[in-house]
Amino acid sequence: MTILKAENLNEGMFEENKERISTREGYGRGLLEAGEKDPRIVLLSADLTSSTGGGPFAERFPERFIQVGVAEQNLVTVASGMAAMGKIPFTSSYAVFSPGRNWEQIRTTICYNDQPVKIIGSHTGVSVGPDGGTHQALEDIALMRSLPNMTVISPCDAKEAYKATLEIARSDRPAYMRLTRDKTPVMTTDNTEFKIGKAMLFHGDIEGEADVGIIATGPLLYRAIKVARIMEERGYKINVLNLSTIKPLDGEAVLGLAERTGAIVTVEEHQIKGGMGGEVAEFLAENRPVPMEFVGVNDAFGESGGAVELLEKFKMGEEDMIRAIERVSGRK
Amino acid sequence: MKSFSNKDKYETEKKANTIRRQVIEMLMEAGSGHPAGALGMADIFAVLYLHFLRHDPEDPFWEERDRVILSNGHICPVLYATLAEVGYFSKEELKTLRRLGSRLQGHPHRGYLPGIETTSGPLGCGLSQAAGMAIADRMDRGDESESYFYCFMGDGELNSGNIWEAGMLASKERLGKLVGVIDRNNIQIDGFTKDVMPLEPLRDKWESWGWLVYEIDGHNIDQIYEAFEKVRSSPDTPKVIIANTIPGKGVFEFEGKYEWHGKAPDADEGGRALKELAEEDREIDIRYKGLI
Numbered sequence: 001m002t003i004l005k006a007e008n009l010n011e012g013m014f015e016e017n018k019e020r021i022s023t024r025e026g027y028g029r030g031l032l033e034a035g036e037k038d039p040r041i042v043l044l045s046a047d048l049t050s051s052t053g054g055g056p057f058a059e060r061f062p063e064r065f066i067q068v069g070v071a072e073q074n075l076v077t078v079a080s081g082m083a084a085m086g087k088i089p090f091t092s093s094y095a096v097f098s099p100g101r102n103w104e105q106i107r108t109t110i111c112y113n114d115q116p117v118k119i120i121g122s123h124t125g126v127s128v129g130p131d132g133g134t135h136q137a138l139e140d141i142a143l144m145r146s147l148p149n150m151t152v153i154s155p156c157d158a159k160e161a162y163k164a165t166l167e168i169a170r171s172d173r174p175a176y177m178r179l180t181r182d183k184t185p186v187m188t189t190d191n192t193e194f195k196i197g198k199a200m201l202f203h204g205d206i207e208g209e210a211d212v213g214i215i216a217t218g219p220l221l222y223r224a225i226k227v228a229r230i231m232e233e234r235g236y237k238i239n240v241l242n243l244s245t246i247k248p249l250d251g252e253a254v255l256g257l258a259e260r261t262g263a264i265v266t267v268e269e270h271q272i273k274g275g276m277g278g279e280v281a282e283f284l285a286e287n288r289p290v291p292m293e294f295v296g297v298n299d300a301f302g303e304s305g306g307a308v309e310l311l312e313k314f315k316m317g318e319e320d321m322i323r324a325i326e327r328v329s330g331r332k
Numbered sequence: 333m334k335s336f337s338n339k340d341k342y343e344t345e346k347k348a349n350t351i352r353r354q355v356i357e358m359l360m361e362a363g364s365g366h367p368a369g370a371l372g373m374a375d376i377f378a379v380l381y382l383h384f385l386r387h388d389p390e391d392p393f394w395e396e397r398d399r400v401i402l403s404n405g406h407i408c409p410v411l412y413a414t415l416a417e418v419g420y421f422s423k424e425e426l427k428t429l430r431r432l433g434s435r436l437q438g439h440p441h442r443g444y445l446p447g448i449e450t451t452s453g454p455l456g457c458g459l460s461q462a463a464g465m466a467i468a469d470r471m472d473r474g475d476e477s478e479s480y481f482y483c484f485m486g487d488g489e490l491n492s493g494n495i496w497e498a499g500m501l502a503s504k505e506r507l508g509k510l511v512g513v514i515d516r517n518n519i520q521i522d523g524f525t526k527d528v529m530p531l532e533p534l535r536d537k538w539e540s541w542g543w544l545v546y547e548i549d550g551h552n553i554d555q556i557y558e559a560f561e562k563v564r565s566s567p568d569t570p571k572v573i574i575a576n577t578i579p580g581k582g583v584f585e586f587e588g589k590y591e592w593h594g595k596a597p598d599a600d601e602g603g604r605a606l607k608e609l610a611e612e613d614r615e616i617d618i619r620y621k622g623l624i
Contacts, residue, residue, distance in 0.1 A: 042468075064471070066467060066505075068497070068501055069497075069501075071501070073456075073457075073460070073494040073497060074494060074497035074498055074501055076458050077461050077462055078460045078461070078467070080450070080457075080464040081401075081450075081459050081460060081463060081468070082467060083470070084399075084450060084461065084465055084468075085463070085465050087471075104454055107459060108454045108457065109450065109457050109471075112451050114443070115444075249477035263476035278470075
């Protein structure tokens with residue numbers, strides 16, 4: 001089973017003064033460029049234009065920007081109508097509201113209808129921070145990955161978010177992309193390949209066996225790579241896969257990783273129940289059962305605090321990943 | 333104003349009655365479905381499709397067509413029967429309603445059948461989609477566009493916040509080509525609308541959002557015709573027609589009874605309904621004798 005090794009990663013990603021940009025900002029840049037290239041691109045916003053990354057597009061293309069107000073059900077249903085007329089609508093909001101509040105409208109008028117509406121859910125994960133549990137989306141992957149016709153993407157950094165935005169803009173199918181508020185390390189470069197549906201090995205050798213495979217999605221991938229380096233000093237050989245497309249799952253890469261490691265840890269800033277780890281587990285249970293550990297939020301709501309302290313409190317810190325690696329190795 | 337001749341009126345009434353017969357036959361065959369709203373909207377569908385809608389059954393995806401959005405998807409038997417009557421597909425196919433493999437789903441699904449612009453059934457979503465279509469059409473074709481966007485809604489679904497959100501947006505966006513048609517039949521699944529969730533003063537609600545409101549008797553074809561003419565005025569203002577209708581209209585046993593919202597007639601009930609509609613067909617001939 002082939003696993004693709006990511007090339008041209010950011011060599012300075014572990015340096016002190018590394019570049020940090022939020023994925024929502026990467027999306028904003030991508031959307032602006034997609035808008036320049038394709039006049040069918042329109043943006044709809046529910047009173048959260050700037051904070052979700054839509055500011056540059058709205059400013060550049062006011063005639064292609066629709067402000068619907070605090071009305072997320074309207075946000076996606078108006079977008080569905082525009083898509084029916086040939087537009088490629090992007091809708092952005094916080095993920096707790098969209099796709100949180102308007103799930104059925106997305107299901108019926110976008111997915112079942114198979115309209116090319118792009119749902120952009122920002123402010124996912126506990127790293128949203130001080131706004132607290134109400135605004136920290138931890139269930140959006142579960143909501144979106146259960147929908148037929150839906151593609152689900154969770155970029156690891158701003159550059160990947162930028163590339164993913166351009167890719168989904170080219171597609172005539174529905175898509176959901178989850179974004180984060182916090183500025184996070186940039187791991188990729190302009191020259192790192194990104195393809196929807198393709199997972200890439202971000203750490204470890206492309207050949208041979210390894211002790212544990214980590215599958216991470218979103219900016220937590222950075223910590224997963226750091227942890228892999230720490231564990232290698234302790235004698236473990238670790239592979240880290242960036243699963244930025246959660247659906248459709250890159251079964252070949254996941255299977256390849258399970259075969260060469262025989263032990264998998266999934267890492268995501270989402271509820272463990274119904275999340276990316278669940279997607280991987282469903283697939284491996286059928287195709288290649290191996291011991292698995294899940295790093296994520298364990299059936300809880302978030303709370304106010306700083307991003308780093310919240311990640312630790314909710315067991316997504318480096319120590320938690322280390323323990324998961326030790327546990328899963330012990331179960332082999 | 334276009335003229336609505338006696339011959340037009342005769343043909344429209346005959347067509348509406350035929351649509352009602354088709355609805356009864358479809359539901360009897362299917363054994364489930366929603367007769368009350370479908371029968372209640374037959375007159376309006378006949379007037380719209382015969383006299384106003386810019387469409388081409390031979391070319392259902394003609395870009396400049398008007399769009400019909402059935403937000404209250406459950407009344408789709410009236411839409412299916414109308415589409416078959418005006419030539420979108422064979423009337424034989426109507427009998428496949430709700431069967432496995434049928435293009436005529438229990439609630440309409442886009443892509444299965446020509447003439448269906450969107451998948452619908454879950455209530456409250458249609459007006460936003462019609463608004464989105466009108467916005468996109470204006471972006472592409474500006475004031476040159478001759479397309480209208482008709483959104484049918486049940487009165488029960490006006491409970492839904494999604495409709496209110498669309499109501500405000502359409503006015504803000506000055507969607508003059510957007511035409512809502514409310515089937516004001518006063519019933520919903522759990523009972524009368526006044527008991528489940530009072531809607532009055534309904535006209536005031538729409539006017540307060542900035543819509544032009546036309547209230548009509550939804551079974552008076554002259555009033556229906558006039559309303560569809562009037563919605564062509566005021567290019568910057570969305571319009572809504574509040575059509576007061578009798579649920580189950582045309583079948584005495586069903587009329588005004590919310591129990592018939594979502595129940596198919598059995599063989600006896602259906603047989604009596606078809607007999608009554610056949611009599612009405614003859615009565616229409618008598619009424620127009622000497623007038624055309």
